[in-house]
Amino acid sequence: MVESLKSLKRNGWMSVAALSAVTVTLLLVGILLSILMNVNKVASDIENDVQVRVLINRGTTKEQETKLKQKLSSLDSVSKIKFSSKERELKNVIGSYGKEFKLFGGDDNPLNDVFVVSAKKPEQTVKIAKEAKKMKHVYDAKYGGASAKKLFNIVDNVQKWGIAISLLLLFVAVFLISNTIRITILSRKNEIAIMRLVGATNGFIRWPFILEGAWTGLIGAIIPIIIVDFGYVWLYGIISSSLASTGYSLLTPGVFLFQIDTLLIVIGIVIGAIGSGISMRRFLRI
Structure with missing residues (x-):
């Protein structure tokens, strides 16, 4: 685990590029999820x-x-x-x-x-x-219900485009992380070759790099979480006062933000691990 963090530091600007990709991706995904979940909540309130x-x-x-x-x-x-x-x-x-x-x-x-x-x-x-x-x-x-039907049509369209954009961003993040890990692998090519000669299994060689990718995803989730949390609390105070007279409300920050934060951390770790796994799989085939 310590070695994987040191490896991130050694890779310099490539690590920064990968972290930036994860940060931007998770920030957009977090904003999109916050909007969609609240629109669904208000639409459900209207329908009911x-x-x-x-x-x-x-x-x-x-x-x-x-x-x-x-x-x-x-x-x-x-x-x-x-x-x-x-x-x-x-x-x-x-x-x-x-x-x-x-x-x-x-x-x-x-x-x-x-x-x-x-x-x-x-x-x-x-x-x-x-x-x-x-x-x-x-x-x-x-x-x-009449308003809800129109709102749900809008939500459906936003969800379709939102999912497509999110998948594209996640793909870009995985691509950059995999390239970062690939550079790490090439810089330690001789070390890995020696490990294979002494009988190290592919799984033993692979795990440090997968951890490196997971660290990239985890660290990249920190800034999006801070921005989404503070931004949502600020907007919640403004919008809630406007909705008060209508009888509808947004999702309360407490549990909702905990769920969003947890989801962003999980997504970050997963795309980081996948990016590393892709690079290692190609290298270990050679």
Whole structure:
């Protein structure tokens, strides 16, 4: 193990090149994983939202609103109905997007009164929305699942490209690590030849170099972990305050960052070991 660390130092700039490749690769992979996992989390929250927002036509009388509420209450899948006035809706908009929207107060308020209908089960929101749209005095009926479907389509595309880019970056990292180990092997060619003459097995010769590759991956994971951890905590504080009014949230830093950090360390060690294994396999065939 000590010899493998000394070997990294002896290789100088080639070791730096390999470490740089691992660092950049794991940084991009860490950022990509953080984004995808949080987008999936928010999309899942939206999809599992059991509320349907029934927008009431402007000009609807209180008596007509009462009848509409009774019709909505008569649906088997409805558990609770809450009224939200257009003034309350405007306050929510101002809380989410800024004080500039105060300009739309009073008679200039373009929003609708809303019945917030809670479903007994998430899968019943679609049915409630369809039924509500057919009722009189209903302008529109919106539910979280509609947004989730669009979001999942975006996530699918990002995942496909993200996986392709990640695989390409991992391949480049493995290639550079394998070249670094190959230089180490050539510099110790005579030593390895003597070891083979005295009966050393390929496995005995191979392990120090595999450890060297693993060290390269492990050390290369340190900077990405620091950047991803501090960056995520900073962004979490900013984005969470914006999402507070929506009822959705990002993954909390504690357990999530531990999982990301562990994954980056494992990926770094694996690609380092694979790069070394490729070089040793070619050399030991000679």
